[in-house]
Amino acid sequence: MNFAIVRYIIGFLLQFEAGFLILPGIIGIPYGEAFDSITYFGVALLCFLIGKLLSRKRPSPFELYTREGFAVVALGWLILSMFGALPFVITGDIPSYIDALFETISGFTTTGASILSNVEALSHANLFWRSFTHWIGGMGVFVFIMAILPLMGGTTMNLMRAESPGPSVGKLAPRVKDTAKILYQIYIGITLAEMIVLCCCGMEFFDSITTTFGTVGTGGFGIRSDSIAGYSPLIQNIVTLFMILSGINYTAYFCLLSKQFKEAFSIDEVKWYLLIIFASVGIISWNIHGMYSTIGETVRHAFFQVGSIITTTGFATVDFNAWPELSKTILVLLMFIGACAGSTGGGIKVSRIIILFKAAHKELSTMIHPRLVKKTKMDGHVISHETLRSTNAFIAVYLIILFASVLLISVDNYDFTTNFTAVAATLNNIGPGLELVGPTQNFALFSPFSKCILMFDMLAGRLELFPMLIILLPSCWKKY
Amino acid sequence: MKIIIVGCGKVGCTLVEQLSGENHDIVVIDEKEEKINPITDEFDAMGIVGNGVSYQVLKEAGIDLADLLIAVTGSDEQNLLCCVIAKKTGNCKTIARVRNPIYNKEIGFLRKELGLSMIINPELASAAEIARIFQFPSAVKIDTFSKGRIELLHFRVTSDCLLNNYGLIHIRSTLKCDVLVCMVTRGDEVLIPRGDFVFHEGDIVAIVAAPPKANDFFKKIGIDTGKVRTAMIVGGGTIAYYLAKRLTDVGISTKIIDSDPARCEELSELLPKATIICGDGTDERLLLQEGIASVEGFAALTGMDEENILLSLHAKKVSHAKTVTKINRITFNSVLTDMKLDTISYPRLTTADMIIKYARSMNASLNSNVENLYKLEDGRAEALEFSIKEPSAVTGIPLGKMHIRKNILICCINRGGQIIIPNGQDELHVGDSVIVVLTHSRLNDIKEILED
Numbered sequence: 001m002n003f004a005i006v007r008y009i010i011g012f013l014l015q016f017e018a019g020f021l022i023l024p025g026i027i028g029i030p031y032g033e034a035f036d037s038i039t040y041f042g043v044a045l046l047c048f049l050i051g052k053l054l055s056r057k058r059p060s061p062f063e064l065y066t067r068e069g070f071a072v073v074a075l076g077w078l079i080l081s082m083f084g085a086l087p088f089v090i091t092g093d094i095p096s097y098i099d100a101l102f103e104t105i106s107g108f109t110t111t112g113a114s115i116l117s118n119v120e121a122l123s124h125a126n127l128f129w130r131s132f133t134h135w136i137g138g139m140g141v142f143v144f145i146m147a148i149l150p151l152m153g154g155t156t157m158n159l160m161r162a163e164s165p166g167p168s169v170g171k172l173a174p175r176v177k178d179t180a181k182i183l184y185q186i187y188i189g190i191t192l193a194e195m196i197v198l199c200c201c202g203m204e205f206f207d208s209i210t211t212t213f214g215t216v217g218t219g220g221f222g223i224r225s226d227s228i229a230g231y232s233p234l235i236q237n238i239v240t241l242f243m244i245l246s247g248i249n250y251t252a253y254f255c256l257l258s259k260q261f262k263e264a265f266s267i268d269e270v271k272w273y274l275l276i277i278f279a280s281v282g283i284i285s286w287n288i289h290g291m292y293s294t295i296g297e298t299v300r301h302a303f304f305q306v307g308s309i310i311t312t313t314g315f316a317t318v319d320f321n322a323w324p325e326l327s328k329t330i331l332v333l334l335m336f337i338g339a340c341a342g343s344t345g346g347g348i349k350v351s352r353i354i355i356l357f358k359a360a361h362k363e364l365s366t367m368i369h370p371r372l373v374k375k376t377k378m379d380g381h382v383i384s385h386e387t388l389r390s391t392n393a394f395i396a397v398y399l400i401i402l403f404a405s406v407l408l409i410s411v412d413n414y415d416f417t418t419n420f421t422a423v424a425a426t427l428n429n430i431g432p433g434l435e436l437v438g439p440t441q442n443f444a445l446f447s448p449f450s451k452c453i454l455m456f457d458m459l460a461g462r463l464e465l466f467p468m469l470i471i472l473l474p475s476c477w478k479k480y
Numbered sequence: 481m482k483i484i485i486v487g488c489g490k491v492g493c494t495l496v497e498q499l500s501g502e503n504h505d506i507v508v509i510d511e512k513e514e515k516i517n518p519i520t521d522e523f524d525a526m527g528i529v530g531n532g533v534s535y536q537v538l539k540e541a542g543i544d545l546a547d548l549l550i551a552v553t554g555s556d557e558q559n560l561l562c563c564v565i566a567k568k569t570g571n572c573k574t575i576a577r578v579r580n581p582i583y584n585k586e587i588g589f590l591r592k593e594l595g596l597s598m599i600i601n602p603e604l605a606s607a608a609e610i611a612r613i614f615q616f617p618s619a620v621k622i623d624t625f626s627k628g629r630i631e632l633l634h635f636r637v638t639s640d641c642l643l644n645n646y647g648l649i650h651i652r653s654t655l656k657c658d659v660l661v662c663m664v665t666r667g668d669e670v671l672i673p674r675g676d677f678v679f680h681e682g683d684i685v686a687i688v689a690a691p692p693k694a695n696d697f698f699k700k701i702g703i704d705t706g707k708v709r710t711a712m713i714v715g716g717g718t719i720a721y722y723l724a725k726r727l728t729d730v731g732i733s734t735k736i737i738d739s740d741p742a743r744c745e746e747l748s749e750l751l752p753k754a755t756i757i758c759g760d761g762t763d764e765r766l767l768l769q770e771g772i773a774s775v776e777g778f779a780a781l782t783g784m785d786e787e788n789i790l791l792s793l794h795a796k797k798v799s800h801a802k803t804v805t806k807i808n809r810i811t812f813n814s815v816l817t818d819m820k821l822d823t824i825s826y827p828r829l830t831t832a833d834m835i836i837k838y839a840r841s842m843n844a845s846l847n848s849n850v851e852n853l854y855k856l857e858d859g860r861a862e863a864l865e866f867s868i869k870e871p872s873a874v875t876g877i878p879l880g881k882m883h884i885r886k887n888i889l890i891c892c893i894n895r896g897g898q899i900i901i902p903n904g905q906d907e908l909h910v911g912d913s914v915i916v917v918l919t920h921s922r923l924n925d926i927k928e929i930l931e932d
Contacts, residue, residue: 066521157520157521157524158521171520171526173505173526174482174505174525174526175526177524178505386513
């Protein structure tokens with residue numbers, strides 16, 4: 001482990017966080033929240049100074065190998081959250097540091113699980129910061145740094161690989177920097193589009209900003225206690241649309257922008273993603289009809305909840321905990337499927353599910369024809385053995401973390417549905433689960449120990465499991 | 481520039497390694513994913529798995545917008561076809577590696593008819609490099625400009641050499657030698673010396689001079705130059721063939737030792753003037769018998785790197801020969817430098833170097849008036865070639881009267897094929913092509929050599 005380079009890059013990260021922290025400070029000024037603004041500026045200054053100190057000396061050799069890349073990303077996200085939690089504690093809105101850290105990690109990992117029972121009591125600066133963390137975490141803070149700083153040649157791919165969601169991270173442009181730039185341009189484009197549309201539909205400016213951050217980052221922090229339920233049906237539909245758009249593989253947008261329409265519409269993953277959404281909406285609408293007065297309202301709620309869960313956003317317009325068992329089970333399944341790889345969403349990812357099904361099919365075929373030679377394909381390309389292997393490994397590790405976490409938090413003695421969906425909702429970066437952690441409830445009930453487990457799950461889920469596990473391995477920290 | 485590299489072998493990797501550090505958009509194509517992955521992991525390049533000959537694959541790599549395509553797969557035919565298709569699809573320059581000696585005779589024809597910018601034969605390039613060293617054994621290294629017409633000779637100042645503690649100003653006045661000292665490398669520093677400069681032991685001095693004058697100069701300062709008269713080559717591969725052909729053509733008596741009887745017969749047919757010995761090159765007695773003790777040039781060109789190193793060390797020990805060691809694979813640079821092998825020839829680096837030189841020149845000429853750009857001393861100095869197209873502040877004035885910026889030197893003028901080593905009285909004319917050596921940041925135009 002090359003500690004010098006880990007220190008250096010984390011120094012850069014903190015300086016960027018200082019920049020991010022200034023924004024909520026500025027937002028607080030027009031609302032007359034002087035103390036909050038000063039707090040944010042103060043924490044920003046602290047981050048900047050520590051960051052400057054850490055990145056003072058450029059290390060040599062300036063090489064970033066895979067393990068440093070993973071360690072930097074995992075540690076970076078932890079440190080980012082630790083400093084990001086400070087304003088909540090200092091302003092007094094969330095007095096306990098563990099709670100504030102939970103809220104911040106939930107923000108950065110775009111989970112949207114909250115420990116707050118009354119969100120509306122928060123100051124505007126805090127509300128903004130809470131939602132802004134979604135936006136930063138959505139596309140990834142290291143990707144952002146890479147888009148701006150020419151940190152170092154090609155080895156930064158190791159950072160991007162550790163941070164970006166999906167089984168295989170491809171480049172959109174020959175250079176990492178350009179790839180990062182393209183991703184952020186699309187991201188900012190979608191953000192601005194939603195903000196403008198929401199404003200045009202009569203949403204207040206502040207609400208539209210925070211809701212947009214929650215949507216495009218697939219986060220799910222609302223600024224009202226009833227999430228999105230209090231807004232007009234039109235606004236709910238727009239949020240549904242943008243949630244689903246944010247869950248699509250960004251490669252599709254890149255192909256559209258570079259006028260490769262045929263490629264854009266022939267991505268298998270996106271087709272399956274949309275198919276799963278429509279199928280789920282159909283079944284749920286049939287299952288819950290009668291609970292709402294009109295068909296339009298039924299479909300709207302079904303669409304919103306399905307879109308919110310599969311993209312791992314976690315907004316809600318109704319208390320889906322009150323829905324029939326079939327609908328709830330479908331939603332829990334959708335939690336595990338998650339969004340497309342290469343989007344801002346979490347979960348296992350549609351492409352991994354496709355690969356698993358294809359691998360299973362191939363396995364069955366070889367039982368019927370033992371000497372069968374068959375290559376599984378996706379998007380017309382052969383799925384390499386390497387990708388298959390890593391997908392299998394991912395699923396195995398995923399299940400281990402899932403069940404270990406359920407076991408550990410069952411110490412708190414809540415019912416199984418609560419525990420299971422709490423872990424599923426955090427590991428998949430969704431937010432609300434069922435029963436005691438349902439959309440109208442929150443995570444405040446858990447003990448500090450369970451909260452730590454859930455925080456780990458959120459980070460592991462966002463960073464695709466392995467970076468968080470690698471830093472737990474003692475041999476990762478050995479010099480040799 | 482947007483560069484597409486087809487083939488990720490040893491040369492392909494070296495190319496990506498060097499070019500990715502120079503702000504280019506690089507796409508690599510190879511049929512094997514396991515060859516692409518390490519490259520895209522380590523360097524800032526995009527990889528595409530596929531056959532570079534395929535139009536679809538080239539399209540995917542962005543051939544429409546590419547500036548340069550370099551085909552370095554293992555197959556000559558694939559490289560040529562790939563370049564032809566690229567040329568027809570996009571509007572890019574193309575470079576192909578072609579190593580089969582049969583095509584070598586028709587290289588000019590192929591290049592012209594297929595519209596390629598450059599055809600590289602790695603073995604031929606290496607052989608040319610070694611032959612140049614044998615013709616100038618006292619030089620540490622030789623850089624060539626203007627398609628080989630101008631040579632920059634690097635040599636080391638030793639303690640018994642006249643230049644030790646000698647002022648630069650005296651070279652022309654006292655020695656009456658018409659040579660131009662371009663650069664001096666002292667430790668890690670590269671200097672462009674002025675008149676008051678004093679040489680020290682250990683300096684590596686680079687000079688330009690017309691060949692007979694260079695010999696004269698070396699004789700006067702007490703560095704033994706006399707070109708090699710006898711050469712021994714161990715290993716009879718393709719490089720050995722090209723090298724022997726060149727050496728025998730300039731009258732150097734050449735001996736090739738190879739253990740394969742069939743190859744020996746073939747060589748003796750191809751090289752009637754050379755002596756071909758069929759035997760084990762690692763046999764100490766055979767080498768002695770063939771006169772290794774009195775040979776003046778020794779080249780170890782077998783297929784085994786370790787064997788080559790041992791052979792050269794042995795030759796250094798038993799003779800005063802200038803040795804050249806071919807190394808294909810080994811990369812322990814620092815250890816090799818310590819071994820005091822005279823010159824090491826890396827065929828893959830030689831190939832990559834030539835391609836990179838071309839790419840750099842192309843890049844340099846894109847947005848400026850620079851015709852060619854050569855990196856010297858690991859990039860710590862540069863030589864730029866300009867052609868003077870119009871009268872300006874630098875034309876028609878004797879160089880001695882111009883206020884030229886520090887650390888810049890006009891090292892030679894090519895006037896219609898005639899090479900002039902300039903002194904203070906020479907002037908630049910329209911139509912000249914000028915080579916300027918400098919150690920600081922780049923120039924975009926010849927006029928920038930003047931002080932503001």
